[in-house]
Amino acid sequence: MSLKKAVLRGCGAYLPEKTLSNDDLAKMVDTSDAWISERTGIRERHVAADGERTSDLAVEAARAALTAAGMGAGDIDLIIVATATPDLTFPSTAAIVQGKLGVRQGAAFDIQAVCTGFVYALATAEKFLASGQHSRALVIGAETFSRILDWTDRTTCVLFGDGAGAFVLEAVEERAAAGRGVLGSELRCDGSMVDLLYVDGGVSATQTTGHLRMQGNKVFREAVTRISQAMETVVEKAGMAMDDIDWFVPHQANQRIIQGVVRKLGLRTEQVISTIASHGNTSAASIPLAYCAGVEDGRIREGDMVLFEGMGGGLTWGAALMRA
Protein backbone atom coordinates (compact mmCIF):
# COMPACT_ATOMS: atom_id res chain seq x y z
CA MET A 1 0.00 0.00 0.00
CA SER A 2 1.50 3.34 -1.00
CA LEU A 3 1.28 6.06 1.62
CA LYS A 4 -0.35 9.36 0.82
CA LYS A 5 0.91 12.83 1.70
CA ALA A 6 -0.98 15.15 4.08
CA VAL A 7 -0.99 18.42 2.14
CA LEU A 8 -2.04 21.74 3.69
CA ARG A 9 -4.96 23.24 1.76
CA GLY A 10 -5.71 26.25 3.97
CA CYS A 11 -5.25 27.77 7.40
CA GLY A 12 -7.37 30.02 9.58
CA ALA A 13 -6.96 32.04 12.76
CA TYR A 14 -9.18 33.57 15.39
CA LEU A 15 -8.37 35.84 18.29
CA PRO A 16 -10.95 37.13 20.80
CA GLU A 17 -11.71 40.83 20.51
CA LYS A 18 -10.60 41.89 23.98
CA THR A 19 -6.91 42.57 24.55
CA LEU A 20 -4.94 42.96 27.77
CA SER A 21 -1.72 44.98 27.65
CA ASN A 22 1.26 44.67 29.97
CA ASP A 23 0.25 47.99 31.50
CA ASP A 24 -3.24 46.59 32.16
CA LEU A 25 -1.61 43.67 34.01
CA ALA A 26 0.61 46.03 36.00
CA LYS A 27 -2.61 47.38 37.53
CA MET A 28 -3.58 43.87 38.64
CA VAL A 29 -0.31 42.36 39.95
CA ASP A 30 3.17 43.58 40.95
CA THR A 31 4.73 43.62 37.47
CA SER A 32 5.73 46.06 34.74
CA ASP A 33 5.72 46.37 30.96
CA ALA A 34 9.54 46.48 31.11
CA TRP A 35 9.84 43.16 33.02
CA ILE A 36 7.33 41.29 30.83
CA SER A 37 8.64 42.54 27.49
CA GLU A 38 12.34 42.11 28.37
CA ARG A 39 11.95 38.61 29.86
CA THR A 40 9.39 37.21 27.39
CA GLY A 41 8.84 39.49 24.37
CA ILE A 42 5.11 39.70 25.18
CA ARG A 43 3.38 43.10 24.94
CA GLU A 44 -0.27 42.13 24.87
CA ARG A 45 -2.55 39.08 24.71
CA HIS A 46 -6.19 38.38 23.77
CA VAL A 47 -8.75 37.23 26.32
CA ALA A 48 -12.02 35.42 25.56
CA ALA A 49 -15.26 37.22 26.45
CA ASP A 50 -17.53 35.89 29.19
CA GLY A 51 -19.36 32.92 27.75
CA GLU A 52 -16.97 32.58 24.80
CA ARG A 53 -15.77 28.98 24.88
CA THR A 54 -12.77 27.18 23.43
CA SER A 55 -15.10 25.55 20.85
CA ASP A 56 -16.32 29.01 19.75
CA LEU A 57 -12.74 30.11 19.06
CA ALA A 58 -12.02 26.80 17.32
CA VAL A 59 -15.10 27.08 15.08
CA GLU A 60 -14.12 30.61 13.94
CA ALA A 61 -10.59 29.44 13.06
CA ALA A 62 -11.94 26.30 11.37
CA ARG A 63 -14.40 28.29 9.22
CA ALA A 64 -11.57 30.60 8.10
CA ALA A 65 -9.39 27.58 7.25
CA LEU A 66 -12.22 25.92 5.29
CA THR A 67 -12.78 29.14 3.33
CA ALA A 68 -9.05 29.38 2.57
CA ALA A 69 -9.12 25.75 1.40
CA GLY A 70 -12.25 26.27 -0.71
CA MET A 71 -13.99 23.48 1.21
CA GLY A 72 -17.12 23.04 3.28
CA ALA A 73 -18.36 20.90 6.16
CA GLY A 74 -19.21 18.06 3.77
CA ASP A 75 -15.55 17.67 2.78
CA ILE A 76 -14.12 16.99 6.26
CA ASP A 77 -13.96 13.47 7.72
CA LEU A 78 -11.53 14.00 10.60
CA ILE A 79 -11.41 16.72 13.27
CA ILE A 80 -8.62 16.84 15.82
CA VAL A 81 -8.63 19.59 18.42
CA ALA A 82 -5.48 20.14 20.45
CA THR A 83 -6.48 21.79 23.70
CA ALA A 84 -5.72 21.79 27.41
CA THR A 85 -8.77 23.98 28.09
CA PRO A 86 -11.76 21.98 26.80
CA ASP A 87 -15.32 23.34 27.04
CA LEU A 88 -16.41 20.42 29.19
CA THR A 89 -14.96 17.32 30.82
CA PHE A 90 -16.74 15.42 28.06
CA PRO A 91 -17.63 15.20 25.24
CA SER A 92 -14.46 16.25 23.48
CA THR A 93 -14.20 19.81 22.23
CA ALA A 94 -13.68 18.25 18.78
CA ALA A 95 -17.15 16.67 18.98
CA ILE A 96 -18.66 20.03 19.96
CA VAL A 97 -16.81 21.74 17.11
CA GLN A 98 -18.00 19.04 14.69
CA GLY A 99 -21.59 19.71 15.76
CA LYS A 100 -21.26 23.48 15.40
CA LEU A 101 -19.65 23.21 11.96
CA GLY A 102 -22.35 20.87 10.71
CA VAL A 103 -19.89 18.08 9.88
CA ARG A 104 -21.80 14.80 10.09
CA GLN A 105 -19.25 12.23 8.92
CA GLY A 106 -15.94 10.85 10.05
CA ALA A 107 -14.22 11.03 13.44
CA ALA A 108 -13.53 13.79 15.97
CA PHE A 109 -11.34 13.72 19.06
CA ASP A 110 -9.14 15.90 21.26
CA ILE A 111 -5.43 15.67 21.86
CA GLN A 112 -3.98 16.79 25.16
CA ALA A 113 -0.28 17.62 25.03
CA VAL A 114 -0.64 21.18 26.35
CA CYS A 115 1.68 23.56 24.46
CA THR A 116 2.99 20.71 22.27
CA GLY A 117 -0.61 19.87 21.36
CA PHE A 118 -0.56 21.20 17.82
CA VAL A 119 2.60 19.29 16.92
CA TYR A 120 1.07 16.10 18.35
CA ALA A 121 -2.21 16.76 16.49
CA LEU A 122 -0.47 17.48 13.18
CA ALA A 123 1.58 14.29 13.51
CA THR A 124 -1.56 12.28 14.34
CA ALA A 125 -3.57 13.71 11.44
CA GLU A 126 -0.68 12.98 9.08
CA LYS A 127 -0.75 9.28 10.07
CA PHE A 128 -4.53 9.01 9.54
CA LEU A 129 -4.32 10.71 6.13
CA ALA A 130 -1.18 8.88 4.99
CA SER A 131 -2.79 5.50 5.73
CA GLY A 132 -5.86 6.39 3.69
CA GLN A 133 -8.19 5.95 6.67
CA HIS A 134 -9.41 9.56 6.32
CA SER A 135 -9.35 12.02 3.42
CA ARG A 136 -9.54 15.56 4.75
CA ALA A 137 -8.74 16.72 8.26
CA LEU A 138 -9.29 19.84 10.28
CA VAL A 139 -6.44 20.14 12.76
CA ILE A 140 -7.18 22.83 15.31
CA GLY A 141 -5.27 24.31 18.24
CA ALA A 142 -7.67 26.23 20.51
CA GLU A 143 -7.27 27.51 24.04
CA THR A 144 -8.88 29.69 26.70
CA PHE A 145 -5.97 29.71 29.16
CA SER A 146 -7.46 32.84 30.76
CA ARG A 147 -9.86 30.43 32.51
CA ILE A 148 -7.11 28.46 34.28
CA LEU A 149 -4.81 31.33 35.24
CA ASP A 150 -4.37 32.46 38.82
CA TRP A 151 -4.78 36.19 38.19
CA THR A 152 -2.97 36.95 41.47
CA ASP A 153 0.19 35.03 40.44
CA ARG A 154 2.47 37.39 38.52
CA THR A 155 4.84 34.55 37.57
CA THR A 156 2.20 32.94 35.31
CA CYS A 157 -0.73 35.27 34.57
CA VAL A 158 1.36 37.62 32.42
CA LEU A 159 2.45 34.86 30.05
CA PHE A 160 -0.65 33.38 28.44
CA GLY A 161 -3.45 34.39 26.07
CA ASP A 162 -6.50 32.93 24.30
CA GLY A 163 -6.91 32.10 20.62
CA ALA A 164 -7.33 29.42 17.97
CA GLY A 165 -5.70 28.38 14.71
CA ALA A 166 -6.67 25.69 12.22
CA PHE A 167 -5.21 23.75 9.28
CA VAL A 168 -7.15 21.88 6.61
CA LEU A 169 -5.05 18.93 5.42
CA GLU A 170 -5.88 16.67 2.49
CA ALA A 171 -4.59 13.18 1.67
CA VAL A 172 -2.93 13.35 -1.74
CA GLU A 173 -1.19 10.62 -3.77
CA GLU A 174 2.57 11.03 -3.45
CA ARG A 175 3.16 11.84 -7.12
CA ALA A 176 0.39 14.47 -7.19
CA ALA A 177 1.70 16.03 -3.96
CA ALA A 178 4.95 16.90 -5.78
CA GLY A 179 7.01 17.07 -2.58
CA ARG A 180 4.41 18.99 -0.58
CA GLY A 181 2.90 17.83 2.71
CA VAL A 182 3.89 16.94 6.27
CA LEU A 183 7.29 15.28 5.83
CA GLY A 184 7.94 14.07 9.35
CA SER A 185 7.48 14.56 13.06
CA GLU A 186 9.29 13.83 16.29
CA LEU A 187 7.14 13.57 19.44
CA ARG A 188 8.61 13.28 22.91
CA CYS A 189 7.50 13.19 26.55
CA ASP A 190 9.30 12.85 29.88
CA GLY A 191 6.68 12.39 32.60
CA SER A 192 9.26 12.68 35.38
CA MET A 193 8.88 16.46 34.99
CA VAL A 194 5.09 16.66 35.52
CA ASP A 195 5.62 18.97 38.52
CA LEU A 196 7.35 21.68 36.49
CA LEU A 197 4.14 22.72 34.69
CA TYR A 198 0.66 21.52 35.61
CA VAL A 199 -2.85 22.57 36.63
CA ASP A 200 -3.58 21.92 40.30
CA GLY A 201 -7.11 20.63 39.75
CA GLY A 202 -8.96 18.04 37.74
CA VAL A 203 -11.84 15.61 37.56
CA SER A 204 -10.24 12.69 39.34
CA ALA A 205 -7.91 14.57 41.67
CA THR A 206 -9.94 17.47 43.08
CA GLN A 207 -13.23 17.70 41.18
CA THR A 208 -12.29 21.31 40.41
CA THR A 209 -10.78 23.03 37.38
CA GLY A 210 -7.67 24.29 39.16
CA HIS A 211 -5.03 26.85 38.22
CA LEU A 212 -1.88 26.70 36.16
CA ARG A 213 1.34 26.29 38.19
CA MET A 214 4.80 26.53 36.65
CA GLN A 215 8.40 26.54 37.74
CA GLY A 216 9.17 28.75 34.75
CA ASN A 217 12.94 28.94 35.10
CA LYS A 218 13.23 25.13 35.33
CA VAL A 219 11.11 24.70 32.18
CA PHE A 220 13.24 27.38 30.53
CA ARG A 221 16.43 25.41 31.32
CA GLU A 222 15.02 22.28 29.63
CA ALA A 223 13.62 24.08 26.61
CA VAL A 224 16.38 25.04 24.18
CA THR A 225 18.28 21.72 24.28
CA ARG A 226 15.23 19.45 24.00
CA ILE A 227 13.48 21.53 21.32
CA SER A 228 16.69 21.80 19.26
CA GLN A 229 17.25 18.03 19.46
CA ALA A 230 13.72 17.29 18.21
CA MET A 231 14.14 19.79 15.36
CA GLU A 232 17.51 18.34 14.33
CA THR A 233 16.09 14.79 14.42
CA VAL A 234 13.06 15.56 12.27
CA VAL A 235 15.16 17.39 9.67
CA GLU A 236 17.79 14.64 9.59
CA LYS A 237 15.20 11.84 9.29
CA ALA A 238 13.70 13.65 6.27
CA GLY A 239 17.16 13.58 4.67
CA MET A 240 17.53 17.33 4.86
CA ALA A 241 19.71 19.97 6.50
CA MET A 242 18.91 23.14 8.46
CA ASP A 243 19.96 25.09 5.33
CA ASP A 244 16.89 23.66 3.55
CA ILE A 245 14.51 25.33 6.02
CA ASP A 246 12.73 28.46 4.77
CA TRP A 247 10.61 29.28 7.82
CA PHE A 248 10.76 28.43 11.50
CA VAL A 249 7.30 28.54 13.15
CA PRO A 250 7.89 27.87 16.85
CA HIS A 251 5.54 27.58 19.78
CA GLN A 252 5.39 31.10 21.16
CA ALA A 253 6.31 30.74 24.84
CA ASN A 254 9.24 33.09 25.22
CA GLN A 255 11.20 35.11 22.65
CA ARG A 256 14.42 34.24 24.52
CA ILE A 257 13.77 30.49 24.07
CA ILE A 258 13.10 31.06 20.35
CA GLN A 259 16.33 33.08 20.01
CA GLY A 260 18.26 30.37 21.89
CA VAL A 261 17.02 27.71 19.44
CA VAL A 262 17.78 29.94 16.44
CA ARG A 263 21.37 30.47 17.67
CA LYS A 264 21.93 26.79 18.51
CA LEU A 265 20.73 25.53 15.12
CA GLY A 266 22.31 28.26 13.00
CA LEU A 267 18.98 29.57 11.72
CA ARG A 268 18.51 33.27 10.96
CA THR A 269 16.24 35.60 12.97
CA GLU A 270 14.49 36.66 9.72
CA GLN A 271 13.33 33.05 9.27
CA VAL A 272 11.30 33.11 12.50
CA ILE A 273 7.57 33.77 12.42
CA SER A 274 6.96 35.36 15.81
CA THR A 275 3.60 36.53 17.09
CA ILE A 276 4.52 36.43 20.76
CA ALA A 277 4.44 40.24 21.17
CA SER A 278 0.76 40.48 20.29
CA HIS A 279 -0.58 37.01 21.25
CA GLY A 280 1.47 35.89 24.28
CA ASN A 281 1.59 32.14 24.82
CA THR A 282 -1.63 30.65 23.44
CA SER A 283 -0.49 27.07 24.12
CA ALA A 284 -1.74 24.65 21.43
CA ALA A 285 -3.04 27.57 19.33
CA SER A 286 0.26 29.41 19.01
CA ILE A 287 1.77 27.49 16.07
CA PRO A 288 -1.22 27.67 13.68
CA LEU A 289 -1.80 31.30 14.70
CA ALA A 290 1.81 32.17 13.85
CA TYR A 291 1.68 30.13 10.63
CA CYS A 292 -1.46 31.97 9.48
CA ALA A 293 0.19 35.32 10.24
CA GLY A 294 3.11 34.27 8.02
CA VAL A 295 0.77 33.25 5.18
CA GLU A 296 -1.38 36.35 5.51
CA ASP A 297 1.52 38.79 5.23
CA GLY A 298 2.94 36.89 2.24
CA ARG A 299 6.08 35.49 3.86
CA ILE A 300 5.16 31.78 3.72
CA ARG A 301 4.35 30.63 0.18
CA GLU A 302 3.40 27.32 -1.41
CA GLY A 303 6.47 25.10 -1.71
CA ASP A 304 8.35 26.65 1.24
CA MET A 305 9.93 24.31 3.80
CA VAL A 306 8.56 24.99 7.28
CA LEU A 307 9.82 23.67 10.62
CA PHE A 308 7.52 23.64 13.67
CA GLU A 309 8.37 23.00 17.32
CA GLY A 310 6.56 22.95 20.63
CA MET A 311 7.18 22.28 24.30
CA GLY A 312 4.78 22.14 27.22
CA GLY A 313 3.41 20.41 30.29
CA GLY A 314 4.33 16.75 30.71
CA LEU A 315 6.95 17.71 29.83
CA THR A 316 6.06 17.11 26.22
CA TRP A 317 7.99 18.45 23.27
CA GLY A 318 8.33 17.82 19.58
CA ALA A 319 8.92 19.10 16.08
CA ALA A 320 7.36 18.67 12.65
CA LEU A 321 8.50 19.41 9.12
CA MET A 322 6.18 20.41 6.29
CA ARG A 323 6.52 21.61 2.71
CA ALA A 324 3.76 24.23 2.41
Ligand code: UT7
Ligand atom coordinates in the same frame (compact mmCIF):
# COMPACT_ATOMS: atom_id res chain seq x y z
O1 UT7 B 1 4.62 27.06 26.91
C1 UT7 B 1 4.85 26.12 27.89
C2 UT7 B 1 6.27 26.10 28.30
N1 UT7 B 1 6.58 27.25 29.11
C3 UT7 B 1 7.68 27.91 28.90
O2 UT7 B 1 8.43 27.60 28.00
C4 UT7 B 1 8.04 28.99 29.88
C5 UT7 B 1 9.50 28.90 30.20
N2 UT7 B 1 9.92 29.89 31.17
C6 UT7 B 1 10.02 31.21 30.91
O3 UT7 B 1 9.64 31.67 29.87
C7 UT7 B 1 10.67 32.08 31.96
O4 UT7 B 1 11.27 31.26 32.95
C8 UT7 B 1 9.69 33.07 32.66
C9 UT7 B 1 9.30 34.16 31.68
C10 UT7 B 1 8.46 32.33 33.13
C11 UT7 B 1 10.38 33.74 33.84
O5 UT7 B 1 11.57 34.38 33.43
P1 UT7 B 1 12.94 34.12 34.24
O6 UT7 B 1 13.95 34.99 33.60
O7 UT7 B 1 13.19 32.65 34.22
O8 UT7 B 1 12.60 34.66 35.67
P2 UT7 B 1 12.57 33.88 37.07
O9 UT7 B 1 11.41 32.95 37.13
O10 UT7 B 1 13.93 33.31 37.33
O11 UT7 B 1 12.31 35.09 38.05
C12 UT7 B 1 13.25 36.16 38.18
C13 UT7 B 1 12.65 37.22 39.11
C14 UT7 B 1 12.10 36.64 40.41
O12 UT7 B 1 12.39 37.56 41.45
P3 UT7 B 1 13.62 37.32 42.44
O13 UT7 B 1 13.34 35.99 43.10
O14 UT7 B 1 14.83 37.28 41.57
O15 UT7 B 1 13.56 38.49 43.35
C15 UT7 B 1 10.62 36.61 40.18
O16 UT7 B 1 9.88 36.70 41.37
O17 UT7 B 1 11.55 37.87 38.48
C16 UT7 B 1 10.41 37.85 39.34
N3 UT7 B 1 9.20 37.81 38.54
C17 UT7 B 1 8.58 38.92 38.12
N4 UT7 B 1 8.83 40.22 38.29
C18 UT7 B 1 7.99 41.10 37.71
C19 UT7 B 1 8.54 36.71 38.10
N5 UT7 B 1 7.47 37.09 37.38
C20 UT7 B 1 7.46 38.45 37.38
C21 UT7 B 1 6.62 39.43 36.81
N6 UT7 B 1 6.92 40.73 36.99
N7 UT7 B 1 5.54 39.09 36.07
